Amino acid sequence: MNMFNQIKGALFGVAVGDALGAVTEFMSQDEVNANYGYLTEMTGGGWLGIEPGETTDDTAMTIAVAKGLLANPSDPVGRIGNEFKKWVETNPRDIGNIIRTTFDCYEGDWFKAAEKAHKVLSGRSAGNGSLMRCLPVALAYGDLKKIEEITVLQSKMTHYDDLASEACLIYNRIAYRVLKGESLKSSIEEEIKETRYCDAIKEYPDVSPNGYVVNTFIWVLNILWTSSSFEESVQKAANLGGDSDTIGAIAGGLAGLYRGFASIPKRYVEVLKPKDELETLSEKLWQVRENETASGSSESNYTTPGSKQY
Known part of the structure; x- marks a missing residue:
């Protein structure tokens, strides 16, 4: 499979999962069943009253990260922050509490704002809002060390808790493996070894599908492990209810x-x-990846990091 098809599939995959899951966000599974049976279509509606195919903050912030990376690949944090600010200035209907609090605390330094927000929120900054947007980092760079560096920085801009950046790292390391030609299942299996997520693929999750990043990532891993198609993956997420748009x-x-x-x-x-x-x-x-290859930039040699502690 060519890389363009994969990159395009990744960005559209985020948006499709978001738009489908937004219909059932904040519903219980019983409410989803009562209203839709088993949701398979972008009907629109939900608590936001979205139109069919309309996306939420998950896609908007993913786009913001992508634009920031493209504007300055070597040092993108400032540009990513500028894109975040542009998005907030549009007065979006859907914005997570942690991210909103960080924006309220922002006075020129994203990392200080995130730390202040962490304190304002009584230490509760382990949300899934940086995980939902981090994939463009793995798409933009071929070097694993660069992916890891920027993945953590984009998370820490709004989410002070290490649990958030930990999940982003594992997620983008999986993406890195997939782009190197490994299967999704083997990539997941290797990257969750000896982490808090090692049992996510072994049994049906016994955690709420809410905005806590650990719970979200457990559901994501289980969905990916047990699905045999793209369509099945996003439909499973949508029919969970809870934070279904972000999980999707x-x-x-x-x-x-x-x-x-x-x-x-x-x-x-x-x-x-x-x-x-x-x-x-x-x-x-x-094109960024193509230019990187053409310029002779070498991708990092990758060794199995299964024992790595995040």
Whole structure:
């Protein structure tokens, strides 16, 4: 599979999982069943009253990270922050509490703002808001050390808790492996060894599908492990209820990366509101990778990090 198909699949996968899951966000599984049976289509609605194919903060912040990376690949934090500010200035309907608090605390330094927000929130900054947006980092760079560096920085800009950056690291290390040609299952299996997530693929999760990053990532890993298609992955996420749009976006990103854009049903793509922007960003991210290869930048030698403690 060519890399452009994978990169495009990843970005569209995030958006599709987001748009499908937004319909059932904050519902219980019983409420999802009562209202939709088993949701398979982008019907629109939900607590936000979204239109079919409309996305939320998950896609918006993923796009912001991608734009920031493209603006200054060597040192993107400032540009990512600028994109965050542009997005907030649009007065979005959906913005997570941790991220909103960080913006309220921002006075020119994102990392100080995140630390202050952590204190304001009584130490509760381990949300899933940096995990939902981190995938473009693994798409933009071929060097693992650079991926790890920027992955942590983009997380720490808004989420002070190490649990958030830990999940982002594992997620993007999985993405790195997939882009190197490994299967999704083997990539997951290797990267969760000896971590708090090692049992996520062994049994049905006994945790709430809420915004706590650990719970979110357990669900994502289990969904990816037990699904045989892109469509199955995002539908499973949507039918959880809870923070279904974010779980769908995170699972959809890796499912789209592994299976490629061609695996995403056309009926989803055709109604997706930001599809033109996602197309453009996919091309630009792919070009960054192509230029990196052409310039002779060497990708880091990768050794199995199964025993690594995050």
